Amino acid sequence: MLDVLRRIIQAVDNAEDLDEALGIIVSRVREAMAVDVCSVYLRAGARSDYVLMATEGLRPESVGAVRLGHDEGLVGLVGTRQEPVNLDEASAHPGYRYFPETGEEHYNAFLGVPIIHYRRPLGVLVVQQGAHRRFSEDEVAFLFTAAAQLAGAIIHAAHSGEVDTLAEPPGQGMGFLTGTRGATGVAVGTIVPMVPGADLASVQDRPTTDPEGEKAALHLAIQEVREELRAGRDRFKDALFDDAEVLFDAYRMMLDSASLVRETEQRIDGGLWAPAALRHTIAAHARVFDDMEDEYLRARGEDLRDVGRLILRHLLRQEGREAVEYPEGTVLVGESITVAHLAEAPLDRIVGVACTTGSAMSHVAVLATSLGIPAVMGLGDLPLGRLEGRTIVVDGYRGRVCIDPVEAVRDEYLRLQAEDQELASGLGELRDLPAATTDGHRVTLQVNTGLLADITPAQDSGGEGVGLYRTEFPFMVRQQFPGEDEQYRIYLDVLASFAPLPVTMRTLDVGGDKTLPYFPIREENPFLGWRGIRITLDHPEVFLGQIRSMLRANAGLDNLRILLPMVSRLEEVDEASALIDQACRELAEEGRNGRRPPVGVMVEVPALVYQAEALARRVDFLSVGTNDLTQYLLAVDRNNARVAGLYDNLHPAVLRALRDIVQGARHHGRPVSVCGEMAGDPAAAILLVALGIDALSMSASALPRIKWVIRSISLERARELLIRAMAMESPGAIRILLNEELVGLGLGGLVRAGKE
Ligand code: PEP
Ligand code: MG
Numbered sequence: 001m002l003d004v005l006r007r008i009i010q011a012v013d014n015a016e017d018l019d020e021a022l023g024i025i026v027s028r029v030r031e032a033m034a035v036d037v038c039s040v041y042l043r044a045g046a047r048s049d050y051v052l053m054a055t056e057g058l059r060p061e062s063v064g065a066v067r068l069g070h071d072e073g074l075v076g077l078v079g080t081r082q083e084p085v086n087l088d089e090a091s092a093h094p095g096y097r098y099f100p101e102t103g104e105e106h107y108n109a110f111l112g113v114p115i116i117h118y119r120r121p122l123g124v125l126v127v128q129q130g131a132h133r134r135f136s137e138d139e140v141a142f143l144f145t146a147a148a149q150l151a152g153a154i155i156h157a158a159h160s161g162e163v164d165t166l167a168e169p170p171g172q173g174m175g176f177l178t179g180t181r182g183a184t185g186v187a188v189g190t191i192v193p194m195v196p197g198a199d200l201a202s203v204q205d206r207p208t209t210d211p212e213g214e215k216a217a218l219h220l221a222i223q224e225v226r227e228e229l230r231a232g233r234d235r236f237k238d239a240l241f242d243d244a245e246v247l248f249d250a251y252r253m254m255l256d257s258a259s260l261v262r263e264t265e266q267r268i269d270g271g272l273w274a275p276a277a278l279r280h281t282i283a284a285h286a287r288v289f290d291d292m293e294d295e296y297l298r299a300r301g302e303d304l305r306d307v308g309r310l311i312l313r314h315l316l317r318q319e320g321r322e323a324v325e326y327p328e329g330t331v332l333v334g335e336s337i338t339v340a341h342l343a344e345a346p347l348d349r350i351v352g353v354a355c356t357t358g359s360a361m362s363h364v365a366v367l368a369t370s371l372g373i374p375a376v377m378g379l380g381d382l383p384l385g386r387l388e389g390r391t392i393v394v395d396g397y398r399g400r401v402c403i404d405p406v407e408a409v410r411d412e413y414l415r416l417q418a419e420d421q422e423l424a425s426g427l428g429e430l431r432d433l434p435a436a437t438t439d440g441h442r443v444t445l446q447v448n449t450g451l452l453a454d455i456t457p458a459q460d461s462g463g464e465g466v467g468l469y470r471t472e473f474p475f476m477v478r479q480q481f482p483g484e485d486e487q488y489r490i491y492l493d494v495l496a497s498f499a500p501l502p503v504t505m506r507t508l509d510v511g512g513d514k515t516l517p518y519f520p521i522r523e524e525n526p527f528l529g530w531r532g533i534r535i536t537l538d539h540p541e542v543f544l545g546q547i548r549s550m551l552r553a554n555a556g557l558d559n560l561r562i563l564l565p566m567v568s569r570l571e572e573v574d575e576a577s578a579l580i581d582q583a584c585r586e587l588a589e590e591g592r593n594g595r596r597p598p599v600g601v602m603v604e605v606p607a608l609v610y611q612a613e614a615l616a617r618r619v620d621f622l623s624v625g626t627n628d629l630t631q632y633l634l635a636v637d638r639n640n641a642r643v644a645g646l647y648d649n650l651h652p653a654v655l656r657a658l659r660d661i662v663q664g665a666r667h668h669g670r671p672v673s674v675c676g677e678m679a680g681d682p683a684a685a686i687l688l689v690a691l692g693i694d695a696l697s698m699s700a701s702a703l704p705r706i707k708w709v710i711r712s713i714s715l716e717r718a719r720e721l722l723i724r725a726m727a728m729e730s731p732g733a734i735r736i737l738l739n740e741e742l743v744g745l746g747l748g749g750l751v752r753a754g755k756e
Pocket of ligand 1: 468470509604624625626627628629675676677
């Protein structure tokens, strides 16, 4: 049965749109369960009614015509109870409703199971049979499993067709797709899809005015692939890999298939450009294989898609096809937009980013935050092939987007966008004013950087130095470990740009989700694995090289501070400290700068919260990495869109941890800063100030807002709020308390930046 289910899901996954997907579900499930009827009801429309969307067994004219309120009939009962309903005589049940257009009076046995996607009820899957009988436990289990697995595929198919076919969960409405917050702000713009190489699924449906030219391009691409395959086959012939030879031959046969070429040409004649015509033809052919019983033949569907990708690669390589045009107000949309995509694009035209994967902690989101570009991450499936040129609203505050917004939504977001711009230009006046509360308590505000692109905004922000320079970013954009001289030049650039203000350079923090292409680490559980200081202590040559480069760059500037990431044991601090001493000694012996700079530790592992005092005794300062500290305290993966709703810096446990860290540091008179995203959250900043955090380090774009908050409130009032927040038990209640305060202070414009 598992195999049957897997094949149904694969076929549904490859469907072009929702109608096709539902058609596959009802016919395959009916066949697999040997029942008379299988139907899918989906919730749709403003009232989330159940609409019969597809059926095998009921009269076809009832599709779209049968509509039930959300608690009406047996379908409504399944939806309300969120459990299977298994009846031997459906019409005898008090909840039964009869629809003459279905012809369902012939069927007595009824089994309905809910289709739920992450708490969101999508619809109900129903099977019916003429006989009076209850469905067996195995049958219930099969349908139940099918519905659970099909929920994701239904969402995918719905997005592949019309984005807003399905009713949104209550409160979302208006066709918004929900992801997670990447970078705050809102934007309305035009979609430019970022296609990862030759990916058939994301080829755009563009029209052509030159079918003959498109057909010539197709033939040329096929010819090139043919030659490529011949060359590949010859290489493998010498190596005697029989299987590979057979595979190459099979690919060649597919390539030579007359129907593949003919059907693609027909689609071109119908007005499509060659890549999209190819995508449709390959999809149609591959689906025939997907439906086959025989496993070997089914695998040929994948081969066909491979051949399609090869042709596409050659097609796109032909002159001019790959050039991306960026209109004014571009929103980059893609599966995994990279730092390189952003770096290549003309930044003055990019107003937003929307990504189907990743989270606020992904590098592209961190860079977007630095550049002040709103971003939404982790959107799941998007119909990438049908997005080019469409209008999109990016709501980075709430982590959602709306494609083809209705006029009212678009206008509302244009208004918010203008309001944000007005706010930002107004805040520019605060640039040279100190960050002090109304009763004179001074807080240091610094910036986080790591990429050359964000140094200028960081310098212009009025920040008092760099609270966190992530050294792994320059390591990531290279092909090998940068040498000591290369690192020296990078660090000198940064230190000199900010001197005499301090620059806190964190030693290499790779591992977790940050890997180097030339130093792959494969682990089951990377966030609990070989990460940060654990790696650099195991590779003292890497650590020493980095420290030496930093110390050399610091000669004559003297504004360097060193920060150690991912420390979980005090011995690690002692060992790192000894290596720093060694580097200082060696440099002094070489007649270079050997002065030991201030050394601090990131508090981002809960274990250190309990050893904060002993830690403070060893170092010059502490910096709380709330991004990781929250992830580890709450056991919520910071990159996982599924649990993003559980990730909250205002969780009472996080606030208590911060309180204890400050207490431990005070024992030895050490300053404490916060350099996670929490520092740039206006509501959280009030509590951080009250907790006695000395410095807040954040993206340059967040800094003016945080300065505005600090300059608007007294320390006394912030402390009162802290006492009240500490007595609360849920992050949501704390957020409401702080947002109300911001509104009361006349800073309502910042509340949007808070979490809903
Ligand atoms: C943190 O963990 O809060 C932090 C600032 O470091 P990163 O986001 O680079 O892990
Ligand atoms: Mg961290």
